[in-house]
Amino acid sequence: MADLIIRGGRVLTMDGAIIDNGVVVVDNGLITFVGRNADEKADKVIDAKGCAVMPGLINAHTHLPMTIFRGFADDLPYDKWTKKIQPAEMKLTPADIRAGAYLGVLEMIKTGTTAFADMYFHMDEVAEVVQESGMRAALGYGMIEGLNEDSDTKLKSRANFAIKWNGAANGRITTMYAPHSAASCSKEFLERVKELAVRDNLRIHMHVLETENELKLMKKRYGMCSINLLNSIGFLGQDVLAAHCVWLSDDDIDILKTQNVNVVHCPASNMALGVGTAPVPKMLERGINVALGTDGAASSGSLDMWKEMRTASYLHKLKDPQVLPASKVLEMATVNGARTLGINAGALKPGFAADIILIDLKKPQFTLSNLTSALVHGASGCDVKTTIVDGKILMEDYRVELDEEKIMDDARNVILKITNN
Ligand SMILES: [Zn+2]
Incomplete structure (x- = not known):
């Protein structure tokens, strides 16, 4: 049983292929499979329909x-x-x-x-x-x-x-x-x-x-x-x-x-x-x-x-x-x-680090055929829906694991101290 499977997305591997309705399997922090079908079961399944799945x-x-x-x-x-x-x-x-x-x-x-x-x-x-x-x-x-x-x-x-x-x-x-x-x-x-x-x-x-x-x-x-x-x-x-x-x-x-x-x-x-x-x-x-x-x-x-x-x-x-x-x-x-x-990342392929992001494509700026152009010229960080590093989900459906309020409050206090000096 794998740790994680991401199914149904447009997989931009950065290794030569865009796979529609693709599957990415993750186990123990690494990508173990990228392709169309996988028999594998996993503890966690992410439905990536309507999303681009690509390396972080x-x-x-x-x-x-x-x-x-x-x-x-x-x-x-x-x-x-x-x-x-x-x-x-x-x-x-x-x-x-x-x-x-x-x-x-x-x-x-x-x-x-x-x-x-x-x-x-x-x-x-x-x-x-x-x-x-x-x-x-x-x-x-x-x-x-x-x-x-x-x-x-x-x-x-x-x-x-x-x-x-x-x-x-x-x-x-x-x-x-x-x-x-x-x-x-x-x-x-x-x-x-x-x-x-x-x-x-x-x-x-x-x-x-x-x-x-x-x-x-x-x-x-x-x-x-x-x-x-x-x-x-x-x-x-x-x-x-x-x-x-x-x-x-x-x-x-x-x-x-x-x-x-x-x-x-x-x-x-x-x-x-x-x-x-x-x-x-x-x-x-x-x-x-x-x-x-x-x-x-x-x-x-x-x-x-x-x-x-x-x-x-x-x-x-x-x-x-x-x-x-x-x-x-x-x-x-x-x-x-x-x-x-010097890291094995930056592309989705077996053996590489499971550093993966999902981009929400159900937005007007992505309604065109050339996905790469749409991402580079039309996307912003706000379109990132899910972020995975080393096989661990750090943000899912726009919700981050970290305490956002505390992080921003702490930083704001430092900023106020610096700018008031
Ligand atoms: Zn510098």
Whole structure:
């Protein structure tokens, strides 16, 4: 007897097929069958008639507790935004981080995100929230060299975090090393981070060439951009998750391809902070794995990956409507995200994690034949009806397991405290 069967939906496997009136069987946190008929019986059966059944979305770059700062520094360019946010961040207590992280996972569960890559501080709190909420995440404890501790202490504490939490929560939590950027960490520091990541067989999550200022600073400091510097010290590889990658030359794109680096596109944040447009169509054309992320809600305003998909699609269509079809955008938010996090998810197929969402198709915006286009261009997080992570139902028929009122009250109290200071 299986744990769960989802019957009767339009199954979008993200593995080549859309199966009408399909069946997905889940056992022990994994998908065991995807197809038309299954004899199997299960403890729980979900009737998915009128719904799309698809892999949960993957937010490959965010700073979860920054939900606290949503709208706090709007209408500012990157440098001024940072100047306003950073002093306020320094005041956050572990309890504040916990409240912000809970608000973040609640928003994700309600909008159909089942896994995310996160980088922030007081990360033990974030890890506990992931563990308690049932979400899946790849967590990195952020590192800015020289901030608060000396390098030895910092690297030791980050390694402790990474080792302590990797594989926790039945494997739902994995960890990464998370140096903030090549501009905020020295070459020597980054070399030590790479050594640790290789030693512990963990990935590295960092911001790369997000702003023109980073490009200018690196050229002044090293005579080369961040990507060339990272490449020169043997830092780049398939284990690296490079967020943003806005200010790239064609040579940089070649390096990213040669080294199999995973890039995370964060269009809403890039637009909000006026930093520019990442050359995503070029990177995809070169065969680079490009995933999608919201970045923190303080810059993007939302952790809803449906909005992020739509933003990505239209941002690049502005220059050329042919370059980024809906199917590619959906891949960025599922398959490519899973590859970036290094998890067996992002598609519905046997052996993969049972991270599954149901979209309510009985709505006007879905009354058309091209399901993929309707989802990418017409859906919002409000259309997600059911969210399942690791085979456990976190939201069913729009009702979440978490205490929504308490989570929003707790977060509101932190927000009031921060904005009144
Ligand atoms: Zn970021």
